[in-house]
Amino acid sequence: MNLDSNRHLLEIDQQHVWHPYASMTDRPVIHAVESAQGVRLTLGDGSVLVDGMASWWCAIHGYNHPVLNQAINDQLKRFSHVMFGGLTHQPACKLAEKLVQITPAPLQHVFFSDSGSVSVEVAIKMAIQYWYAQKKPKKHKFLTIRSGYHGDTFAAMSVCDPVTGMHEIFTHVLPGQFFANAPECRFDQEWDEQDISSLKKLIEENHAKIAAVILEPIVQGAGGMRFYSPHYLKRVRELCDQFDVLLIADEIATGFGRTGKLFACEHAGIAPDIMCIGKSLTGGYMTLAATLTTEHVSQTICSGQPGVFMHGPTFMGNPLACSVSLASIELLIGTPGSDWKANIDRIETLLGEQLSPARELAHVEDVRVLGAIGVIETKFPVEMDAITRELVRQGIWVRPFGKLVYIMPPYIISDKDLIFLCNKLIEVVSQRNLFAG
Numbered sequence: 535m536n537l538d539s540n541r542h543l544l545e546i547d548q549q550h551v552w553h554p555y556a557s558m559t560d561r562p563v564i565h566a567v568e569s570a571q572g573v574r575l576t577l578g579d580g581s582v583l584v585d586g587m588a589s590w591w592c593a594i595h596g597y598n599h600p601v602l603n604q605a606i607n608d609q610l611k612r613f614s615h616v617m618f619g620g621l622t623h624q625p626a627c628k629l630a631e632k633l634v635q636i637t638p639a640p641l642q643h644v645f646f647s648d649s650g651s652v653s654v655e656v657a658i659k660m661a662i663q664y665w666y667a668q669k670k671p672k673k674h675k676f677l678t679i680r681s682g683y684h685g686d687t688f689a690a691m692s693v694c695d696p697v698t699g700m701h702e703i704f705t706h707v708l709p710g711q712f713f714a715n716a717p718e719c720r721f722d723q724e725w726d727e728q729d730i731s732s733l734k735k736l737i738e739e740n741h742a743k744i745a746a747v748i749l750e751p752i753v754q755g756a757g758g759m760r761f762y763s764p765h766y767l768k769r770v771r772e773l774c775d776q777f778d779v780l781l782i783a784d785e786i787a788t789g790f791g792r793t794g795k796l797f798a799c800e801h802a803g804i805a806p807d808i809m810c811i812g813k814s815l816t817g818g819y820m821t822l823a824a825t826l827t828t829e830h831v832s833q834t835i836c837s838g839q840p841g842v843f844m845h846g847p848t849f850m851g852n853p854l855a856c857s858v859s860l861a862s863i864e865l866l867i868g869t870p871g872s873d874w875k876a877n878i879d880r881i882e883t884l885l886g887e888q889l890s891p892a893r894e895l896a897h898v899e900d901v902r903v904l905g906a907i908g909v910i911e912t913k914f915p916v917e918m919d920a921i922t923r924e925l926v927r928q929g930i931w932v933r934p935f936g937k938l939v940y941i942m943p944p945y946i947i948s949d950k951d952l953i954f955l956c957n958k959l960i961e962v963v964s965q966r967n968l969f970a971g
């Protein structure tokens with residue numbers, strides 16, 4: 535792109551285009567992307583950035599991948615979309631079969647939708663319909679843990695952290711849910727039974743009203759980038775069973791290897807009753823999400839009134855999205871000789887080594903790494919525009935929020951690029967003036 539057309543594009547953007555969690559009047563710093571290849575984004579002004587975000591957890595194989603491009607092109611030649619009411623097709627069937635194979639064994643049935651938030655709405659509706667079918671309609675509330683994030687639609691918002699979940703101003707119109715204290719035991723810390731006491735008390739006292747516990751297994755993402763003990767998750771599963779409450783695992787961010795297991799539930803060896811996946815499901819190519827559930831849950835729902843599950847998105851099971859998703863899963867786990875686990879371990883080790891110097895900085899609170907996720911938590915919130923400019927100037931694409939500067943790069947990142955990414959990140963974080971306080 536020449537500089538004039540880049541400038542023109544940014545002008546149009548400034549006049550007409552709303553960005554995520556952004557003001558239309560006090561405009562944030564925005565960059566135009568001209569092309570993307572592997573782990574590199576090329577901007578409209580010619581600068582090239584090493585990507586540390588995988589476009590919000592999604593682009594696990596990097597950008598412009600020939601195998602994923604091919605999968606979409608092949609499907610495009612057949613048909614790009616058909617309605618899913620009364621019709622089915624190979625990409626959706628093969629993807630559903632694959633998802634059932636790779637997720638925890640009890641999950642057998644797949645409901646496709648278009649985005650993570652909607653897959654959470656679907657999970658919530660499944661849990662409500664499940665208890666309705668059992669003639670226990672009073673069980674329609676949800677219990678979750680603080681610091682969680684489950685999406686931006688209304689039911690999803692109602693189970694986000696009421697403070698850090700970005701939806702504070704909607705509190706008065708959201709259904710009231712139950713919030714347990716967030717787990718304090720870190721991922722590799724020794725388990726302390728005290729950690730479960732808040733959730734235990736809430737479930738003991740309110741199980742007659744609670745349809746399900748919903749949480750992000752092991753890694754709490756946008757609500758705080760916290761990694762908690764697998765033992766906590768084990769205890770939640772036990773309490774759900776004991777008090778007849780369903781368990782919904784929101785694996786939208788954690789799914790497909792990001793935490794070092796294919797799904798984060800595996801760290802605790804548990805299976806949820808309902809599971810949401812999205813984000814990296816298509817390798818970041820298209821929007822697609824799915825809600826999986828057990829034979830028992832789906833049979834119960836369908837044995838009650840009105841005998842069907844009451845949801846059906848227009849673009850349900852989009853064939854282009856399903857075909858690229860299948861190709862992405864094949865790339866991750868299906869190709870002989872590809873060892874995704876060893877690769878995530880490689881990234882984890884490097885992140886651990888390369889980010890640890892940040893611990894020495896006076897304004898850094900904590901540095902933590904799990905799988906292909908690296909987090910630098912600071913004592914003061916970032917100055918968003920200033921730090922964005924500086925990150926781009928240093929040649930990396932990272933998007934911090936609040937006191938969290940974090941990276942979750944595409945899995946294909948080389949050692950050299952990852953070291954570059956981490957070094958530049960530390961260089962930026964070292965600059966005290968890029969933080970408030």
Ligand SMILES: *Cc1c(COP(=O)(O)O)cnc(C)c1O
Pocket residue numbers: 649650651652654683684685686750755756784785786787812813
């Ligand atoms: C991103 C995210 C969602 C919402 O997904 P969208 O596709 O943005 O609607 C829900 N839950 C978790 C854990 C997420 O990370």
